[in-house]
Amino acid sequence: RKEVEQDPGPFNVPEGATVAFNCTYSNSASQSFFWYRQDCRKEPKLLMSVYSSGNEDGRFTAQLNRASQYISLLIRDSKLSDSATYLCVVTHTGGFKTIFGAGTRLFVKA
Amino acid sequence: DTEVTQTPKHLVMGMTNKKSLKCEQHMGHRAMYWYKQKAKKPPELMFVYSYEKLSINESVPSRFSPECPNSSLLNLHLHALQPEDSALYLCASSTLADFSGANVLTFGAGSRLTVL
Numbered sequence: 456r457k458e459v460e461q462d463p464g465p466f467n468v469p470e471g472a473t474v475a476f477n478c479t480y481s482n483s484a485s486q487s488f489f490w491y492r493q494d495c496r497k498e499p500k501l502l503m504s505v506y507s508s509g510n511e512d513g514r515f516t517a518q519l520n521r522a523s524q525y526i527s528l529l530i531r532d533s534k535l536s537d538s539a540t541y542l543c544v545v546t547h548t549g550g551f552k553t554i555f556g557a558g559t560r561l562f563v564k565a
Numbered sequence: 566d567t568e569v570t571q572t573p574k575h576l577v578m579g580m581t582n583k584k585s586l587k588c589e590q591h592m593g594h595r596a597m598y599w600y601k602q603k604a605k606k607p608p609e610l611m612f613v614y615s616y617e618k619l620s621i622n623e624s625v626p627s628r629f630s631p632e633c634p635n636s637s638l639l640n641l642h643l644h645a646l647q648p649e650d651s652a653l654y655l656c657a658s659s660t661l662a663d664f665s666g667a668n669v670l671t672f673g674a675g676s677r678l679t680v681l
Binding site: 487489497498499500501504542546551552553554555556557558 | 596598606607608609610613615620621655668669670671672673674675
């Protein structure tokens with residue numbers, strides 16, 4: 456079993472749709488949690504950190520459930536420019552071992 | 566423009582060649598990383614340097630040899646690679662200075678390696 460597992464993609468949604476991505480992690484030593492975005496043939500870039508209290512950044516909302524070892528990302532009012540691969544990322548206690556999930560591909564259509 | 570600079574952007578090498586990938590950051594980050602990414606796969610951690618010391622080696626074959634000459638530079642020396650080593654090699658850095666707290670990575674644009 457992979458340490459970080461994400462919904463298989465791709466997700467094909469129309470502009471304006473709301474889409475949710477899920478992620479589970481298996482290592483209880485996981486300490487910090489993030490969503491990264493990666494465009495085709497580009498490097499990953501931080502989208503947002505994920506906190507136990509939940510956090511929101513514009514159209515994006517992230518949630519963490521430590522008891523269930525579950526992370527989510529909600530994108531509201533999808534834009535064409537949201538088309539990318541979304542990577543769920545966890546970091547172990549100690550801070551340096553950063554593990555990426557396989558990613559979920561999102562296509563937003565006009 | 567990315568704040569982590571990687572060179573070269575593209576590299577083609579034979580299995581008997583010796584080459585190096587270079588990475589530079591001037592953000593004052595004290596942790597630097599090498600990741601390998603194959604097509605349609607996530608980045609896989611290879612090495613982590615903290616304060617110029619190797620702190621993580623994810624059982625990477627010895628044909629990959631990392632080096633951290635100073636806090637701003639990270640090299641990956643390549644020798645006797647195999648065609649299956651062809652991939653995008655990503656360098657990253659982070660501000661994490663001790664063993665606590667969140668660890669946000671800033672990635673370079675990557676070096677795309679082809680081994681013939």
